[in-house]
Amino acid sequence: MTITxxxxxxxxxxxxxxxxxxxxxxxxxICSKGNLDMAYPGLILANAALGEGVExxxxxxxxxxxxxxxxxxxxxKFTMLGNTATHMPQGLxxxxxxxxxxxxxxxxxxxxxxxxxxxxxxxxxxDSGGHLWACRMSADMMHLDESDLYDAVEGIISAADxxxxxxxxxLLFI
Amino acid sequence: xxxxxxGDTQVHVDTEGFLTDxxxxxxxxxxxxxxxxxxxxxDAHWKAIRxxxxxxxxxxxxxxxxxxxxxxxxxVKELFTLFPGKPAKKMAYVAGLPKPKGCx
Numbered sequence: 001m002t003i004t005x006x007x008x009x010x011x012x013x014x015x016x017x018x019x020x021x022x023x024x025x026x027x028x029x030i031c032s033k034g035n036l037d038m039a040y041p042g043l044i045l046a047n048a049a050l051g052e053g054v055e056x057x058x059x060x061x062x063x064x065x066x067x068x069x070x071x072x073x074x075x076x077k078f079t080m081l082g083n084t085a086t087h088m089p090q091g092l093x094x095x096x097x098x099x100x101x102x103x104x105x106x107x108x109x110x111x112x113x114x115x116x117x118x119x120x121x122x123x124x125x126x127d128s129g130g131h132l133w134a135c136r137m138s139a140d141m142m143h144l145d146e147s148d149l150y151d152a153v154e155g156i157i158s159a160a161d162x163x164x165x166x167x168x169x170x171l172l173f174i
Numbered sequence: 175x176x177x178x179x180x181g182d183t184q185v186h187v188d189t190e191g192f193l194t195d196x197x198x199x200x201x202x203x204x205x206x207x208x209x210x211x212x213x214x215x216x217d218a219h220w221k222a223i224r225x226x227x228x229x230x231x232x233x234x235x236x237x238x239x240x241x242x243x244x245x246x247x248x249x250v251k252e253l254f255t256l257f258p259g260k261p262a263k264k265m266a267y268v269a270g271l272p273k274p275k276g277c278x
Contacts, residue, residue, distance in 0.1 A: 013178040013191040014210050015267055017260050044277055051239060053259035115278045116240070124240060127250040 018053060026055045026169035028162070033174060034066030036076040036106055036118075042067075042174045043121045050128035057169065058125075059162045060153075061135035064174075065142060068134060068150045073118050078106045119150075126152040133157050133165070181206035185270075192272055196230070199270030208268045219256050219268070222248045226269040236266045238276040 027049045031042040042058060049056045066072045080086045080093030080102050092098060107117070116124065126132070134149055134156045146156060157165075175186050175194055183203055186195045193199060193207075204223060208215050215223070225246035229237045239262045243250045257264035262274050 012180055012210065013176060013187050013189075015191040015263065017211060017264055017267075019212065019259055047278060051260065051262050114241070114276075121278075124243070124250050128239075128254060 024055075024168065025053075026057070026166060028166035028169040028171045029056070029058045030162075030171070030173045031058055031060050031064035031067060032062045034063035034072075034076060036078040036103060038174065039064075039067045039076055039118055040110070040115075042172070043118070043125065044115075045172065046125050046130050047121070047128065050125065050130050055129075055131075055169075056125075057131045057133060057162070057166050059133045059135060061138050061159075065134065065138045065144070067118065068122075068132060068153050069144065069148055070150055071148070073122075073150060076118060077103045079103075122150060122152065131165075133162055135159065135162075180210065188272070190273075192267055193270040194272075196270065199227075203270065204268050207270065211264060211267065213257065213264070213268065215268070216256075218248065218252065222246055222253065222256065222265055223269045226265055226271060230269075230271050235276075236269075236271045236274040238262060238274045238278060240278055241276070 027046070029042045029046055031039070033039070046056045046058055060068045066076060077099055079099045080088055081090065081099075083093075084090075086093075086102075093102070111117070115121070122132070132150065132153045134153050136156050136158045139145065139156045146153070149156075176189065177184050178187050178191065180203060183206070185193055185198045185203070188194050205215055208219070213219070222242055225242060225248075226237055229241070229245070237245070239250055239253055242248060242253060242265070248256075253261045253265070266273050
């Protein structure tokens with residue numbers, strides 16, 4: 001006798017979507033970089049976590065402030081300088097126009113795989129229930145207030161406030 | 175590949191319970207799949223499910239949330255309301271498709 005299929009006699013096989021699990025998994029992502037290539041990891045992980053039903057908070061600090069500053073968020077740049085993973089001579093990265101060219105190329109690669117640009121990505125994250133916070137110290141240093149920031153940023157808060165809001169969360173520093 | 179019984183129909187599924195045979199799915203099965211995860215299908219659910227089915231047939235992979243929102247005209251916010259918690263996976267399950275592979 002050849003058995004080709006296992007017929008489930010017990011209860012039906014149904015995927016576990018975690019609906020029975022007690023709510024409470026939280027993720028906190030601290031975004032401290034303002035380069036185009038360093039903005040995406042935080043956004044992609046936040047989006048993935050939200051899609052898995054995880055409460056997600058992003059905290060933008062230092063150079064990461066560029067990512068939520070209205071005048072800059074659509075114009076983040078990528079530079080080859082100091083990045084050996086491009087496998088290009090470092091001197092090349094310093095030539096005039098190279099950062100613009102590298103940025104253009106990276107934007108095209110991101111666009112080609114169907115991943116949105118930064119402002120549109122934020123819209124999706126906010127629609128998915130993500131929380132955006134700005135760092136008080138960075139705002140003070142750069143003389144920026146809420147009117148300079150992306151509208152969905154919920155507030156400019158201190159590091160202590162963020163730690164309090166994300167009690168029990170898993171944490172990523174980018 | 176395991177076989178499981180949804181309602182009164184036997185279907186082939188993977189180890190998690192996602193259907194593996196595109197042709198074994200129909201509207202009645204979708205209602206029963208939805209019921210097993212606590213969802214009652216409305217017209218809005220069907221709009222997303224029909225898109226997923228057609229898109230899979232032409233693309234060979236399950237659409238991500240962003241793809242559904244962009245091309246089917248059901249917003250991300252609405253998808254989270256229709257399929258709470260893990261919308262992309264729940265939609266795929268009800269539509270009888272594999273889990274989406276894309277990151278965004």
